[in-house]
Amino acid sequence: MKLAILGTRGVPASYGGFETFAEELGRRLVERGHEVWVYGRSAFVDPDLKTYRGMNIVVIPAIRSKHLETVSHTFFSAFHALRRGYDAVLMCNAANAPFVRILQLGGIPVALNVDGLERNRRKWGWAGRTYYRLCERLAALLPDRVITDAEVIQSYYRQTYKTETTMIAYGSDLERPVGTQALDSLGLEKGEYGLYVSRFEPENNPDRVAAAWANLETERKLVMVGGAPYAPELAHRIREAADERVLLPGPIYGEGYRELLFNCRAYIHATEVGGTHPALVEAMGAGRPIFVYDTPENREVARTAGLFFTFEEQNNLTQRLSELLEDTPRLKELSAASTKRARAGYSWESVTDAYEKLLESLC
Numbered sequence: 001m002k003l004a005i006l007g008t009r010g011v012p013a014s015y016g017g018f019e020t021f022a023e024e025l026g027r028r029l030v031e032r033g034h035e036v037w038v039y040g041r042s043a044f045v046d047p048d049l050k051t052y053r054g055m056n057i058v059v060i061p062a063i064r065s066k067h068l069e070t071v072s073h074t075f076f077s078a079f080h081a082l083r084r085g086y087d088a089v090l091m092c093n094a095a096n097a098p099f100v101r102i103l104q105l106g107g108i109p110v111a112l113n114v115d116g117l118e119r120n121r122r123k124w125g126w127a128g129r130t131y132y133r134l135c136e137r138l139a140a141l142l143p144d145r146v147i148t149d150a151e152v153i154q155s156y157y158r159q160t161y162k163t164e165t166t167m168i169a170y171g172s173d174l175e176r177p178v179g180t181q182a183l184d185s186l187g188l189e190k191g192e193y194g195l196y197v198s199r200f201e202p203e204n205n206p207d208r209v210a211a212a213w214a215n216l217e218t219e220r221k222l223v224m225v226g227g228a229p230y231a232p233e234l235a236h237r238i239r240e241a242a243d244e245r246v247l248l249p250g251p252i253y254g255e256g257y258r259e260l261l262f263n264c265r266a267y268i269h270a271t272e273v274g275g276t277h278p279a280l281v282e283a284m285g286a287g288r289p290i291f292v293y294d295t296p297e298n299r300e301v302a303r304t305a306g307l308f309f310t311f312e313e314q315n316n317l318t319q320r321l322s323e324l325l326e327d328t329p330r331l332k333e334l335s336a337a338s339t340k341r342a343r344a345g346y347s348w349e350s351v352t353d354a355y356e357k358l359l360e361s362l363c
Contacts, residue, residue: 001034001035001087001088001359001360001363002034002035002037002084002085002086002087003029003034003035003036003037003086003087003088003089003090003359004036004037004038004039004081004084004086004088004089004090005022005025005026005036005037005038005039005089005090005091005092006039006074006077006078006081006089006090006091006092006096007039007070007074007077007091007092007093007096008021008022008038008039008040008092008093009040009041009043009044009045010022010038010039010040010041010044010045010057010059011023011026011038011040011045011052011053011055011057012045012052012253012254013253013254014044014045014251014253015044015199015251016199016278017170017277017278017279018092018093018115019044020278021092021113021170021278022038022092023038023052023053023055024171024348024351025171025348025351025352025355026038026053026055027053027054027055028348028349028352029352029355029356030053030054030055031054032352032356034356035056036054036055036056037055037056037057037058037084037086038052038055038056038057038058039058039059039060039073039077039080039081040057040058040059040060041059041060041061041062041069041073042059042060042061042062043062043064045057045059046059047059058077058080060073060076060077060080061073061076062076067127067128070093070095070096071095071096071098071099074091074093074095074096074099075099075102078099078102078103079102081103081106081108082102082103082106082108083106086108087108087109087359087362087363088108088109088110088111088359088362088363089103089108089109089110089111090110090111090113090355090359091103091110091111091112091113091143092112092113092115093113093114093115094112094114094115094132094135094136094139095131095132095135096112096135097112097114097135097136097138097139097142097143098135098138100112100138100142100143101142104142104144109144109145109362109363110142110143110144110145111143111144111145111146111147111358111359111362112139112142112143112145112146112147113147113148113149114136114139114146114147114148114153114157114165115149115153115274115275136157136160136161137161139157140157140160140161140162140163141161141163144362145166145358145361145362146163146164146165146166147165147166147167147168147358148165148166148167148168148275149167149168149169149170149275149276150167150169150275150276150297150300150301151167151300152275152296152297152300153165153275153297154167166354166358168351168354168355168358169276169281169345169346169351170276170278170281170346170351171281171285171346171347171348171349171350171351171352172281172282172284172285172342172346172347172348173285173342173346173347173348173349174258174261174282174285174286175258176258176262177255177258177259177262177263178255179255179259180259180263181255181256181259182252182255182256182257182259182260183259183260183263186223186247186249188221188223188260188263190263191263191264191265192220192221192265193220193221193222193223193264193265194213194220194221194222194223194264194265194266194267194268194321194325195222195223195225195260195261195264195266195267195268195283195288196209196222196223196224196225196226196267196268196269196270197225197226197257197260197261197267197279197283198225198226198269198270198271198279199226199227199228200226200227200228200231200234200235200238201228201231201234202231202234203271203272203273204226204270204271204272205270205271205272205293205311206224206226206228206234206238206270207234207237207238207240207241208241208270208311208317209222209224209268209270209317210222210224210238210241210242210246211241212311212316212317212318212321213242213243213245213246213318213321214241214242214243214245214246215318216318216321216322216325217322218245218321218325218326219245220245220265220325221245221246221247222245222246222247222268223247223249223260223264224238224242224246224247224248225249225250225251225252225257225260226250226251227250227251258286261282261283261286261288262286262287262288264288265289265325265331266288266289266290266291266321266324266325266331267283267286267288267289267290267291268290268291268317269283269290269291269292269293269298269302270293270317271293271298272293272295274297275297276297276300276301277297277298277301280292280298280301280302281301281342281346283338284301284302284305284338284339284341284342284346285338285339285342285346286338287335287336287338287339287342288335288338289307289324289331289334289335289338290302290305290306290307290334290338291306291307291308291309291317291320291321292306292307292308292309293308293309293310293311294308294309294310302341303341304337304341305334305337305338305340305341307320307324307334
């Protein structure tokens with residue numbers, strides 16, 4: 001098949017979950033003999049890059065704005081894709097649902113991965129939430145296939161829009177790192193630090209995680225990997241809440257990210273909006289003990305592998321960390337549970353199998 005992936009910032013992955021998804025799925029489809037084109041944004045992908053890990057790269061501009069970047073890029077990408085002879089397009093993000101019809105009018109079938117309920121993010125005002133609710137409706141009506149990555153989101157589309165979706169999860173089996181350069185640069189030792197990885201957005205609670213660690217009686221460090229490109233006030237709150245034990249190195253990808261992930265003592269996942277979060281399943285795949293913010297979506301993913309917390313009085317994050325951060329035998333039990341859970345439901349090969357089958361059915 002000749003396939004295109006639209007709606008992400010592109011590859012190599014250098015931003016979030018959809019970008020890692022495009023890279024891991026795209027390269028595996030190439031290995032299976034398919035021709036894959038990944039559309040990326042000029043602010044995130046080198047315009048001179050033509051191929052990466054067997055995938056063909058198309059760099060398209062976007063309007064750099066919190067509200068317009070995603071939709072403008074996909075709009076331009078859809079028109080570019082019309083005359084490229086693709087057998088099918090995989091589009092990411094429900095916000096891009098209005099552009100499905102552009103491709104379909106050109107005879108190209110489209111599968112749309114809707115992600116989570118983006119309108120619930122606190123960064124969106126009334127206009128943003130209204131747009132995302134409209135896009136949910138269009139996502140339920142327009143694509144040839146609708147894809148969800150969590151049963152909670154699948155149930156939502158079924159109950160709200162009477163639409164059946166295909167549930168395909170996310171892969172967890174990252175390559176193991178070979179060095180310790182990232183740890184060395186931050187002055188860290190294997191197994192002796194906590195890790196938090198996420199875009200710094202309000203519903204990912206980075207400021208509350210920093211405050212919880214600052215209230216913890218420990219000499220261990222917490223590494224908070226991520227950034228806040230559109231949230232300067234949140235970035236300020238994080239710095240205010242953090243003390244000298246909280247390290248803020250900014251976004252880290254690739255080998256450096258894997259070094260930090262595979263060698264941390266515990267992983268903290270504090271996201272409250274979305275379906276299956278890539279960083280959470282990757283932490284499970286790395287066999288890390290996971291402290292998980294208690295939401296239905298997160299419980300679906302982690303199940304018995306997670307140690308769940310809130311930010312309220314009972315079972316709050318500081319309390320949970322105090323109870324278990326130094327309990328090495330219990331952490332080993334949680335580590336084994338993470339590995340077992342990841343292997344049971346979050347393999348990139350099984351994910352690729354499902355997408356390959358779905359895309360072939362469209363062709």
